[in-house]
Amino acid sequence: MKSIKDTRLAQLLGGKGAYITLAAAVLAAGGAGAAAYSKAVKAAEESYDLSISQIDIPDAAEAEKKQTDILKEINKTDSSSSSSKADSTPSLDKKIQPNVMPVNGEILEPFSFGELVKSKTLGVWKTHDGVDIASEAGTPVKAMNRGEVTAVEEDPLWGYTVTIDHGSGIMGYYYNLSSAVAVKEGDMVESGQTIGAVGDTAEIEAAVGSHLHFGLKKNGEWIDPISYIDPMSNK
Numbered sequence: 001m002k003s004i005k006d007t008r009l010a011q012l013l014g015g016k017g018a019y020i021t022l023a024a025a026v027l028a029a030g031g032a033g034a035a036a037y038s039k040a041v042k043a044a045e046e047s048y049d050l051s052i053s054q055i056d057i058p059d060a061a062e063a064e065k066k067q068t069d070i071l072k073e074i075n076k077t078d079s080s081s082s083s084s085k086a087d088s089t090p091s092l093d094k095k096i097q098p099n100v101m102p103v104n105g106e107i108l109e110p111f112s113f114g115e116l117v118k119s120k121t122l123g124v125w126k127t128h129d130g131v132d133i134a135s136e137a138g139t140p141v142k143a144m145n146r147g148e149v150t151a152v153e154e155d156p157l158w159g160y161t162v163t164i165d166h167g168s169g170i171m172g173y174y175y176n177l178s179s180a181v182a183v184k185e186g187d188m189v190e191s192g193q194t195i196g197a198v199g200d201t202a203e204i205e206a207a208v209g210s211h212l213h214f215g216l217k218k219n220g221e222w223i224d225p226i227s228y229i230d231p232m233s234n235k
Helices: 004-015 017-047 060-088 203-208
Strands: 107-109 116-118 125-127 131-134 140-142 147-155 159-167 170-177 194-197 211-218 221-223
Touching (some): 107 203, 170 194, 203 211
Antiparallel strands (some): 116 125, 131 211, 159 170
8 A cells, every 4th residue: 555655746746747857857957067167166276276374364463563654654754844844934033133223322423315524533525324323432332133244354444343244235334343343254143232342443533422333235325224223222
């Protein structure tokens, strides 16, 4: 006697035999394709070893070191850029330093603006290309502004003299100084810095009394020092 299982299997095979036959054919064809696919995959694996052990995974410590090196390079670049900006920025010291009178005192002889005036010492008519500022001998004489000392001389007519290039075409002439000159040629001075002292060494203005003869040139032309700076701006 056949079991229920055998009976049902027979019915299935009997009723759907055609479908099973078709499925078998498809599986056969699929089996051939699967075999070809497996063969291709095996060939690829032999050519390219994709083993996880062969993949180059950076060490954590090495990655951190690389990151630190990159940050150092960035900081170095920023520092260099800041330094370059600082180096390329023009100095404002010269612009903000005030012009000051070398000494304070009464103007004994003003600037003549190219007109002839009679010299008290020589008794002749001549231009007076500076200002004579009354000051006692030994009074400190200050630089009108910052600049470079271009000459320190003992002139037979003007006595001990200091010439300073104040920049922008301005040259300062400090005459009738004492021998105690406090600067030398090539020195850089600041606004209000003492460069010497008032003396009585200018033979050409001996009759004027104790004073500083102060002259200014702008682009090679004599100008009035009083109109250029405030006579009461001394430090």
